[in-house]
Amino acid sequence: MAKLPWSVHRRVAQSWARTPVQASSSLTNFFSEHASKAIGGLPLSIEVMSAVFNGKTEGECGDILGRWRTMIKCWDFQEIVKETYQTLDYNEKQIFLDIACFATGIDFRIARYLWDHLSFPPFREIVTPLAKIEENSQIWMHSMVRRLGREIVRAESLTDPGRRSRLFNHEIALDTIKRKKGTENVRALCLNFQWRTSVKLTPEDFRSMPNLQYLQLDHADIAGDFSDIFPNLMWLRWRGCPQQLQVTNFRLVNLTILDLSSSKVTKDWKGWDQIEMMNLRVLDLTECADLLVTPKFSGCKNLAILILERCSQLIRIDHSIGNLQHLVTLNLKFCTELSMLPVEVGDLIALKELLMDGTSVREIPISIGNLKQLETLSASNCFCLSRLPRTICRLRSISLLSLDGTRITALPDSIGELVRLKHLSLRECCQIRKLPNSIGYLGRSLAELDVSGTGVVKFPHSLENLQNLKVLRMDSCFFREFPPDIGELTNLEEIHACWCRSLEGGIPSEIGKLHDLRILRLRHSTISSIPAEIHQLSNLRTLDLLHCDMIKELPELPSSITVLYVDDELK
Incomplete structure (x- = not known):
């Protein structure tokens, strides 16, 4: 592999060595001095080593470098990782x-x-x-x-796996428990019977491992009285668990994470009563295809993350969801049969993330306005969603609003009250014809705006107020002219206007004011000219003019461009 230039090593070292003196000179000089001996993949070695220096004084860094000088000169990656590991507490x-x-x-x-x-x-x-x-x-x-x-x-025990802290290999783990060789040292045990012959597991298989904290039982068949078997278990991953349980006294009092993905669980699954859930913080029911209605949530009031993604038959969420006062994330993505959210969603006062992409939800309840902590509302490809509730203006903490592919016809004028909104995506919202003028009130927050594939033909004059906008996406739109006030958006880094087949005229000369612009994509658009001022864009890296047939010649381009797409006749 080719060696990297010394300047690259110095920059990497400076960026990764976060000492109080911000990358001590001894550290960066040492890396530069020996960089000529580098092999491919050196930046990874530097990254790993920098973990050691993080938070240390320059004197401490010097002591470590003295001890490691021979090892680093040889760039022995395995030794670097081992030494880094030894510095951890x-x-x-x-x-x-x-x-x-x-x-x-x-x-x-x-x-x-x-x-x-x-x-x-x-x-x-x-x-x-x-x-x-x-x-x-x-x-x-x-x-x-x-x-x-x-x-x-x-290496914790070369000959007796049962004395190791983690049994991550299925065959070794199964052999260990079946021979009753597990010990109190075992902290984690991983079993996966998905592509293997199933073996019935009993309480006796686990009794000698009371300190298990992580247990993976994918597609496992277990039976018996599990009283006091898992006193310290915190994370149970039981993907593909059966609908009919054969266990009793399965009380996991310290259980914090329960993953039942791809299982046969239903609302009436006996495990809801068997498993202690008062301390549960995460419940993952991804791809539980038999789940038509969620279980009651009254027994897991400390839940922080609820994942129901791809529960393809789910039609109703139990009203007890309103009791989850600590819920931070609710993931309903691709629950394709779910057409309604319970009004109790508005009681989730701690909710920060609501993901409902790909559902059949027709409307968002007005109670959503109560979610003062909500930061992310993602409803992309909710093809039945036709409007937003007026109470959305109360979501003063929201930073991401994604409505791609919905049937929404307009944004409410109150959109300007979302003073922390950073990302607004309306991609393929074909029925939206214009943006409200109030969008300009987002000038201090909005960093990315995507109106690609919408019916928008003109931006409101208030667009010029979006002083913090970094990314503007307007692909496949029907704009007749390039935004004339584009030069006012001085923080723009990316402009995407591909497949804009209604554009007339050229790009305004004001584009020369966009000194931070890195990407300009106009592929398959009908723009007719590029102004000479483009030469002023000293940070422009990518310029895409492929199949811009109306452009007959190009001005002098900035030397900073590293990726250029143009037709042969313009080269």
């Missing part, structure tokens, strides 16, 4: 090993409830970059780091 090590063994790819907002009792500091400050939180909130760990984490667990 006990709680941080437990979280790292959990992620390596079973929590990679899990939504951090769910997994964190397993670690609440560890009193750990903010997640991004403890195992980053040994593990990261992606934009979709999922926990990500590089496969090499994950493999080394699992090797650490195997």
Whole structure:
């Protein structure tokens, strides 16, 4: 693999070493000095190493560099990870090993409830970059780091898996419990019978492991009296659990996370009464296709996250949902048969995220105006939704409103009262013909506006007030002219106006004021000219003019462009 230039190593080191002196000179100089010995993938090594220096003084960094000098010169990635792991405290090590063994790819907002009792500091400050939180909130760990984490667990007992803290391999875990070799050391155990021969599991298989905190029983068949078997269990993942339970006294008093995805559960499933839910914070019922009506929620009043995504036959949510005063996330995405939200949704005073994309909901209850904490309302592809309640103007905390593909004909004039709205998406709302002038009142907050595929033909004059707008998407619209006030949107970074086949004239010269513009996409539009002022856009990286047949010549383009799409005759 090609070596990276020294300047890249220095920039990476500076960006990742978050010491009180903001990337100490000794650290960055050391990386630069030995960068010529780098192999492919070096930035990952630097990221991993920087976790060690996070929060340390320059003197402490110097001591560590002295101890590691030989190792770093050789760029031994495995040793770098092992040394980084050794600098973590006990709680941080437990979280790292959990992620390596079973929590990679899990939504951090769910997994964190397993670690609440560890009193750990903010997640991004403890195992980053040994593990990261992606934009979709999922926990990500590089496969090499994950493999080394699992090797650490195997090394806890090379010959006796039952003495390890985590049994993440199905065959080893099953063999261990069937031979009654499990010990009190086992913290996590993973079984998955989806593609394997099912084996009936009994209480005796687990009795020797009282400290289990995470248990995966995917598609497992269990039976018997489980009284006092799982006294410390906090996370039960039982995907594909059967409709008919054969267990008794299944009281999981410390259960915090319950994942029953892809199971045969119904409203009358006996497990609702068997499993103790007073401490439950997460209930995941994704793809429970037999669920027509939700169970009553009176027994899990501390619930924070309720996931009903892709429950394809769900037609009704029990009114007791209003009792969930701590609920932060309600996920109803792709519950295609769900046509109505209970009015009690308005009682969810802690709700921050309401996801109802792909449902058949016809209207949002006016009680939604009570949700003072709501930050995200996503109703994309709700093809039956034709209007918004007037009370939506009360959602003063909302930052994302997505109505893509709905039948809404207009936004209420009160939209301007949503003073924290950052992202407004109306993509493919074909029946919307214009935007209210009050949208200009969002000038201090709105960062992204998407009207692609709508019937909007002209922006209101108040558009010029959107001083914080960074992304403007207007693909496949019927605008007759490019927004003449575009130059007033001085913070714009992206403009997307592809397939605008009604555009007449050229881009106004005021576009030269957009010094932060990075992306300009006009593919398949009928724009007729590009102004000479485009040369002033020193940050422009991408210019897409492919199949812009009305453009006959191009002015001098900025040297910053790295991606250019044009037809051959314009080259």
